[in-house]
Amino acid sequence: MDTKERLQEVFRDVFDDEEIVIDGNTTAADIDGWDSLTHVQLVVAVEDEFGLKFSMVETNSLHNVGEFIALIDKKLKEA
Amino acid sequence: MIDISTKSLFFVILIIFAPFLLRNGSKWRKYIFLILNSLIIILTASSVTQFIVTVLWILIPFGVARIFGRAGKCKSLIIVLLVFVYAYLAKYDLIFSTLHINYIFAFRILGLSYFLFREIDYIVQYDYLKEQNHRLGLIDYINYVTNFYTLMAGPILRYKEFTDDFYKYDGSEGMIPLSKDELLKQLDRVVNGYFKVYVISAVFNYYAKYWYDGLGGHSGLLKEVLAFVIFAYLNCWFIYFNFSGYCDIVIGAAALSGMTIHENFNKPYMSKSVVEFWNRHHITLSEWIRDYIFTPLYKWFLSVPFKKKILFSQVLALFITFLAAGIWHGTTLDYLMYGIFQGLGIVVATLWKSKRKKWLGKARNKKYENSMVVITITRIVTWMYISLTFSFTGYEIVKLFVK
Numbered sequence: 001m002d003t004k005e006r007l008q009e010v011f012r013d014v015f016d017d018e019e020i021v022i023d024g025n026t027t028a029a030d031i032d033g034w035d036s037l038t039h040v041q042l043v044v045a046v047e048d049e050f051g052l053k054f055s056m057v058e059t060n061s062l063h064n065v066g067e068f069i070a071l072i073d074k075k076l077k078e079a
Numbered sequence: 080m081i082d083i084s085t086k087s088l089f090f091v092i093l094i095i096f097a098p099f100l101l102r103n104g105s106k107w108r109k110y111i112f113l114i115l116n117s118l119i120i121i122l123t124a125s126s127v128t129q130f131i132v133t134v135l136w137i138l139i140p141f142g143v144a145r146i147f148g149r150a151g152k153c154k155s156l157i158i159v160l161l162v163f164v165y166a167y168l169a170k171y172d173l174i175f176s177t178l179h180i181n182y183i184f185a186f187r188i189l190g191l192s193y194f195l196f197r198e199i200d201y202i203v204q205y206d207y208l209k210e211q212n213h214r215l216g217l218i219d220y221i222n223y224v225t226n227f228y229t230l231m232a233g234p235i236l237r238y239k240e241f242t243d244d245f246y247k248y249d250g251s252e253g254m255i256p257l258s259k260d261e262l263l264k265q266l267d268r269v270v271n272g273y274f275k276v277y278v279i280s281a282v283f284n285y286y287a288k289y290w291y292d293g294l295g296g297h298s299g300l301l302k303e304v305l306a307f308v309i310f311a312y313l314n315c316w317f318i319y320f321n322f323s324g325y326c327d328i329v330i331g332a333a334a335l336s337g338m339t340i341h342e343n344f345n346k347p348y349m350s351k352s353v354v355e356f357w358n359r360h361h362i363t364l365s366e367w368i369r370d371y372i373f374t375p376l377y378k379w380f381l382s383v384p385f386k387k388k389i390l391f392s393q394v395l396a397l398f399i400t401f402l403a404a405g406i407w408h409g410t411t412l413d414y415l416m417y418g419i420f421q422g423l424g425i426v427v428a429t430l431w432k433s434k435r436k437k438w439l440g441k442a443r444n445k446k447y448e449n450s451m452v453v454i455t456i457t458r459i460v461t462w463m464y465i466s467l468t469f470s471f472t473g474y475e476i477v478k479l480f481v482k
Contacts (some may be wrong), residue, residue: 056203057203057207060374
């Protein structure tokens with residue numbers, strides 16, 4: 001599984017919706033229930049899944065799923 | 080000592096001369112703001128010692144960000160220290176009287192707490208912005224922290240937002256004057272703001288005070304409760320018109336000098352829950368506490384002590400966040416109560432939403448939320464609850480009960 005597929009599983013788990021399909025352009029407006037509360041849940045779940053740690057600044061400056069995937073890949077390379 | 084609140088002549092003069100600050104793209108603009116901001120800090124100082132404390136309070140965080148930029152753990156410790164110093168400067172009797180510490184260097188500094196918000200933002204964002212080669216120099220920092228438009232009571236800008244906006248015309252050709260329409264629109268906003276503050280809110284304040292003063296003199300508990308409720312409902316409109324009018328003046332005036340300031344209000348009394356209310360009232364404060372108190376707390380709860388207990392972590396982090404925000408508003412017991420009631424309101428709204436979703440299922444919950452009857456009732460209930468909690472700010476309510 002590549003980063004996008006793994007991330008999609010995390011999304012389905014956090015938002016409790018098996019039908020979620022993500023792509024690079026997906027934003028918070030496209031996913032039901034993606035607010036500041038669930039955003040933190042999502043970040044923690046992603047940290048668990050990929051074994052990474054993000055800073056608040058990194059995760060708050062994301063604009064879409066594509067940027068999130070890029071951030072994960074960058075962190076995975078550094079690790 | 081001069082006054083730079085919106086009622087002062089000095090502030091009106093600043094607004095009139097604002098277009099002269101509109102030297103967008105000019106290399107002198109930042110120095111013009113630096114001189115003006117520094118002048119206001121100097122002129123509002125009440126003594127030499129107070130001035131020195133103010134300067135230190137501004138400059139130390141700048142040094143801290145540079146020295147400890149890379150050391151994450153040190154940074155958290157320093158922020159805790161800064162908050163402690165802030166509590167000392169703001170004279171939090173609950174802490175310092177209990178510890179028998181005297182206030183030797185505690186001076187009433189204008190906009191003290193708003194300095195702290197901006198300083199923490201600068202310290203936390205420093206690494207990230209440095210990586211992005213963002214401007215982080217002393218002059219930009221001083222202009223950001225002491226920006227006279229938002230010195231008194233916000234809106235709270237973020238460092239990146241401020242600098243991006245300040246230099247938005249850089250590289251383009253010289254000055255960009257405001258269009259006539261834009262100029263009139265912003266002047267209209269400023270005048271409206273003054274009207275809201277000095278006419279509408281003043282009237283609500285007069286009657287709120289009138290009903291507050293009458294408390295305790297009515298015959299019978301029912302009359303007393305009714306009088307209290309009337310006072311609270313009048314007072315909430317005073318707060319709304321006063322603060323949103325103030326923000327209209329500040330945002331409009333700043334726009335005249337080419338500066339964009341984040342909106343702070345979005346029809347708060349149309350909110351259907353306490354959670355929604357805080358997304359519409361004093362928006363920049365809500366966003367600040369969300370990023371710097373709620374998110375780190377919630378993230379920590381979720382990853383260490385209460386793993387997988389999502390709802391519990393959420394509710395606890397929310398309660399602590401709003402309690403902290405309440406205490407930040409003032410140093411008396413009334414503000415503690417205010418924080419507790421805000422926290423409780425937020426917790427109940429969050430639990431109710433989560434349980435409701437489970438009981439009704441997604442589709443039926445949507446239907447429930449969109450029903451006109453539900454919307455009307457929840458709006459009224461939210462307004463009533465918020466009004467009651469707001470009575471703790473600016474009035475001595477605890478005293479009424481503990482006699």
